[in-house]
Amino acid sequence: KAGVTQTPRYLIKTRGQQVTLSCSPISGHRSVSWYQQTPGQGLQFLFEYFSETQRNKGNFPGRFSGRQFSNSRSEMNVSTLELGDSALYLCASSASGYEQYFGPGTRLTVT
Amino acid sequence: DQQVKQNSPSLSVQEGRISILNCDYTNSMFDYFLWYKKYPAEGPTFLISISSIKDKNEDGRFTVFLNKSAKHLSLHIVPSQPGDSAVYFCAFLSEKLVFGKGTKLTVNP
Secondary structure (H helix, E strand, O other): OOOOEEEOOEEEEOOOOOEEEEEEOOOOOOEEEEEEEEOOOEEEEEEEEEOOEEEEEOOOOOOEEEEEOOOOOEEEEEOOOOHHHOEEEEEEEEOOOOOOEEOOOEEEEEO | OOOEEOOOOEEEEEOOOOEEEEEEEOOOOOOEEEEEEEOOOOOOEEEEEEEOOOOEEEEOOEEEEEEOOOOEEEEEEOOOOHHHOEEEEEEEEOOOEEEOOOEEEEEEO
């Protein structure tokens, strides 16, 4: 079974721009979660989608949004980028809601 | 507020010895506990889990212990191998996964 894939793997953007990250979950997994990893804060939960509906949301500003498509693929969008948004963005999929399987992440650098 | 604490940012052990990684939590609503391992430039890999109704779960060299009264979770790796060198995150599930900040384990040959 193929694992979770994320595109692109690396991205450089300028302050004020917006960015869209993509995640394809493991086949059959309907839950997709997004996390932000930074050296100071560790892994922080952004949001979870299940069957195209946002099921949970973390404490991030409204500039961070996401969506899930009918094939369970998910996208995450960050608008009006700030320097502090530089991080590794991780996507995880789950069948059971318990064990989550992570993709390799997208490294976003905001300059 | 930090609901999950991994108080040791790093740990170094000799190959063949036991590695013990610790995690403390504050939220009694957590009902499922997990450990993840992360290598540089890769996403976290699920390692082992335990539900709140158990106090121990084993999978090969890895054993997770849960002490609910102390709100303490630990991961034992026996024997430790150089390939185990990675960052280990504990995670707790309530409505969402809450991660600790990680402990970097180095296993020296």
